Structures are given as C-alpha cells and as structure tokens.
Amino acid sequence: MGKMIIGRYLPGKSLIHQLDPRCKFIATFIFVAIVFLANNWQTYLALTIFVLSAVLLSQVSLSFFIKGVRPMIFLIIFTVALQMLFTPGGHPFWQWGIFSLSALSIRNGLFIFMRFLLIIFISTLLTITTTPLQMADAVGAILKPLKIVHFPVEEVALMLSIALQFIPLLSDETTKIMNAQRARGVDFGDGSILRQIKAIIPILIPLFVSSFNIAYDLSIAMESRGYQGSENRSKYRQLKWHFQDSLVMLLFIVLTIILIILRS
Amino acid sequence: MAITFKDVTHVYQADGPLAFEGLSHVSFEIPTGSFSAIIGQTGSGKSTLVQHMNALLKPTSGTIQIGKRLITPETKNKHLKPLRQEVGMVFQFPEQQLFAETVLEDISFGPQNFGVDAATAKKIALQMLELVKLPASVADKSPFDLSGGQMRRVAIAGVLASKPQVLILDEPTAGLDPQGHEELMELFAQLHQQGKTIILISHQMEDVAQYAQQVLVMDQAHLVRTASPQSIFNDIEFLNQHHLMQPESTQFAQELVQKGFEFAQLPITETQIIRELLKQLGGLHG
Numbered sequence: 107m108g109k110m111i112i113g114r115y116l117p118g119k120s121l122i123h124q125l126d127p128r129c130k131f132i133a134t135f136i137f138v139a140i141v142f143l144a145n146n147w148q149t150y151l152a153l154t155i156f157v158l159s160a161v162l163l164s165q166v167s168l169s170f171f172i173k174g175v176r177p178m179i180f181l182i183i184f185t186v187a188l189q190m191l192f193t194p195g196g197h198p199f200w201q202w203g204i205f206s207l208s209a210l211s212i213r214n215g216l217f218i219f220m221r222f223l224l225i226i227f228i229s230t231l232l233t234i235t236t237t238p239l240q241m242a243d244a245v246g247a248i249l250k251p252l253k254i255v256h257f258p259v260e261e262v263a264l265m266l267s268i269a270l271q272f273i274p275l276l277s278d279e280t281t282k283i284m285n286a287q288r289a290r291g292v293d294f295g296d297g298s299i300l301r302q303i304k305a306i307i308p309i310l311i312p313l314f315v316s317s318f319n320i321a322y323d324l325s326i327a328m329e330s331r332g333y334q335g336s337e338n339r340s341k342y343r344q345l346k347w348h349f350q351d352s353l354v355m356l357l358f359i360v361l362t363i364i365l366i367i368l369r370s
Numbered sequence: 371m372a373i374t375f376k377d378v379t380h381v382y383q384a385d386g387p388l389a390f391e392g393l394s395h396v397s398f399e400i401p402t403g404s405f406s407a408i409i410g411q412t413g414s415g416k417s418t419l420v421q422h423m424n425a426l427l428k429p430t431s432g433t434i435q436i437g438k439r440l441i442t443p444e445t446k447n448k449h450l451k452p453l454r455q456e457v458g459m460v461f462q463f464p465e466q467q468l469f470a471e472t473v474l475e476d477i478s479f480g481p482q483n484f485g486v487d488a489a490t491a492k493k494i495a496l497q498m499l500e501l502v503k504l505p506a507s508v509a510d511k512s513p514f515d516l517s518g519g520q521m522r523r524v525a526i527a528g529v530l531a532s533k534p535q536v537l538i539l540d541e542p543t544a545g546l547d548p549q550g551h552e553e554l555m556e557l558f559a560q561l562h563q564q565g566k567t568i569i570l571i572s573h574q575m576e577d578v579a580q581y582a583q584q585v586l587v588m589d590q591a592h593l594v595r596t597a598s599p600q601s602i603f604n605d606i607e608f609l610n611q612h613h614l615m616q617p618e619s620t621q622f623a624q625e626l627v628q629k630g631f632e633f634a635q636l637p638i639t640e641t642q643i644i645r646e647l648l649k650q651l652g653g654l655h656g
Binding site: 116279282283285286287288289290291292293296307308311312315316 | 387421424426448451454455458459461464466467468469470479480483484514528529532
C-alpha cells in the first residue's frame, strides 16, 4: 500500500517532467485555446506533429495516452456523429430524412475527432508528468494576482494540497475498512440493490469517523507547530522558472503564429 | 483447520508501472489447533500474508489450502462467505471498523451476515461481551462513546462472535495499556486451549516467546524461516540479520552469560529464566 498512483502521475525524469508545473499548466491552456485556430489539414498536421513530439519527449508509452481517451470515447463518437450527419452544405452523397453525409461533413467530423484527441493527449501529458502536489502549487501561483481583490489564494492552495494528500490516505482507509467488513461476512456487489446500499453503511460510517479524526489530528499538529494562516510564509517546495520554461512559452508563440499563417 | 501455502507469490498492481512483490514464493504449513506467530519488520509482508488466509487477497501464483478449500489465482470472489466465517480476522486497530448504533448491534453484525437469526445473534453478542471482559452495561451504548481500549474489545468481540475456527490477529494489542494487553493475550491463549488455531502478527517478542509454538519470520516479501521460538530467539546472528529483537528475558540471560552464568539454551520467557536461575543458584528444592 501507499505506493499507489494518485491521479495518473507516472514518475519519470524526462524533459517534460522537469518543466515548471506553472509552465505546463499555462501551456496546456494555451494549447486548448489554439486548437480552435486549426481549420484545415495543414494546421491539424502541425498540431499533431507538435503533440506527438511532446509525447515522445515525455518518454511515456503511447498506451497511457490511448487509455486517457477511453472514458471519453462515447462523447467523442456522439459529437463526431452529430457533426457528420447534420453539417449542411456540400454535395450530399447519402441522405435520409434530415440526415445527410457529404465530403464536407465527413471532413468536419474528422477535424472534430482530431480536436478531441489532441486536447485529451495534451491534458493527459500534463497529468501524467505532473504530481498532483505540483499541480496544486501551480494553481496557487497562477491565482496569485487575485490577491488584489482579497481572494484567499494561499488558503485555497493549502486546501487543495491537503485535499490531494488525503486522497491516497482515504483510499487506503477505505480498502482497510472494506476488508475488515468483508472479513465479517459482508458481500459487496452481491444481492439486491437494497442489500448493496445497506452494505455501504458499514463502510461510510467508519470512513467518516476516521476522516474526521485525521483532519482533527492534522489541525492540532499544524497549530502545535505554530501555523498562523499562510501570510508571508516561505515555501518548502519552491517553484523555479528555468530557461527551458521560457523556451516552451516561446515555442507556443511560434506554434500560434504558424497556425495563423497556415489556417485558411 | 490446517492452512498450507504452496509457492505463493502476490504482486501488487501487477499491470501497473509500479508493480511490486508483496509475497515471494512463500511455502509453509500451519497445523490445526496450533498457535503460530508471524514476525518481521514493518513492510516485510506480514499483513499481505495473512490476508491470503481468508481470501481477501488472492495469490498471483501458487495455491493455498485452507481446510478443505483450495484458493488459486483463478478463485472467484463468490462463495467465499463460509471461508470468512471459518477464518476470523482481527485487523490492526480493529476499532476503526465499528459502525453500528449500539455495541450489541455491532457485535451481532458478523453472525447475522453469516446467517444467524437476530435473537440468537444477540445472545451470542452478550456472551462475547462477557468473554472480552466488558460490563453488560455497555451493550446499549454507542461504540463511539467508549474508550479506545473498550472499542478494541468490542471490535475483537465482533470477530469472535462469528465463531471462527481459525483466528488471525494482526497486532491486536498495539497501543493498549499493559493490563489490557495482558488480558487480551490471556484471552487468545484461552481460545487456543479451546482448540482454535491462532495466528498472531506481533512486534512484541515477549508475547511470541510466551505463546507461540511456531514462528514464521518474514523479510522483504520472503518467508526466511519457520521454526520454534526457542531456536529462533537463540540465533542472535539470524535475528540481527533480519533486524529483529530478542525477548527481554533472553537479553537478560545473555547479559548473565557475560557474568559467568551458563545456559544450555538461552531462556526466552520469564518463567524459563526464573526456573533456570533457581536451579543454578541452588534455590530450587525438589
């Protein structure tokens, strides 16, 4: 136990892993925005090459990215089908009532499919190469300007990182309690729905009790070590913006320009 | 019920990139009605090992024979209830499994799951309460209003209530006061005398020395030795190699050896050392 992967992070030492999480976060957002600039095969090709080289650089096997697509597959098929069947214009070579298929609609469907795939790949890249804690730090850092409007940025970042650190803890706890109740003869996932709902109670109550206990212990531990709100606190995990991070940002500007030039 | 492990390996997250072995080619036998202890450092695979004994975990390879039942990697999760009734398991800090509104309900939860009717289950629960030395007055209290030590007893009563033939105890006395510790160990010894097979995971070498007939030593997912407590606690080199301690009595006896005493075999319990010293000091008559 305790060695489980939180989220989907895969440990590694690749160039992508070493980038500043803020850089990766911003880059992912930029990418999701500029995907919408692409509207012909040249631009999609440029984006695909870009994403595939990023995947290659991360040294993570492609199968993990394909796994990332799987939960979304129905949404993708549904959207692509809608696009294909309802795009007006072009010469329909198949028509049935309001449904029609034309070269144009197939092209549109294909582009939408590519758009989904690219966005999923790039966000999977972010979650695979960044630990949840780095992610929480990055969110905290990016939200910092909101301090001007008295948004409690540090508290939110702290809450986020505590919540993330609780996930593996609670999951271990759940396994433990489920095992204990199984040993006392509970069958999970067996019997009528009513029985299955009833079987949840012996897990939920101990889980609530122990999470309250953990939270209580944590707050006592923080207070006894003099935690006084997060004003002017230095950080243990320092985020450092390196030259390579600036380079990535520059790369994104170049990519945006290429897309603008290539789009029709 | 005898338990036999044959070349059992368990790999956690077998498909993931972080796969690691929790058990590696473990073979041993626990005879019916015996008292066995499992010792080893934290993370050596003790808990993984015992969770195979009631099929909470299944082997990645190898087989486990529990009484008449054979557990293989292909064993389905269904129809394991009878096995879990026969093999009771007290987890580490079992008080965390309490959930019911009253102590009585919580103790009768196990038997009722195994098909005992409510009235009989209640009767059993009251007997168990007495067995773990709790006053009958706590029966209708909420388990969450009890002290930590009392909650532990309620949880243990909840496992005993299913009347298992094999009782697995994963550090059952961790964090208890000395009196509570002793009372519970006495209870387990008593259950052993009644014919139950007991398997105890413990870091308290004194308990291991005093109660166990057979000791299994785990280190880094491997079973490194199965032997009597006497022979294991006499093998200082082996103990050091696997970062284990001797019982206090043995440590004391060893210091006595340096002062000129001689023992054929180092005593491992208080009773043994006292008897031996009386003999050597000439105080034992008859």
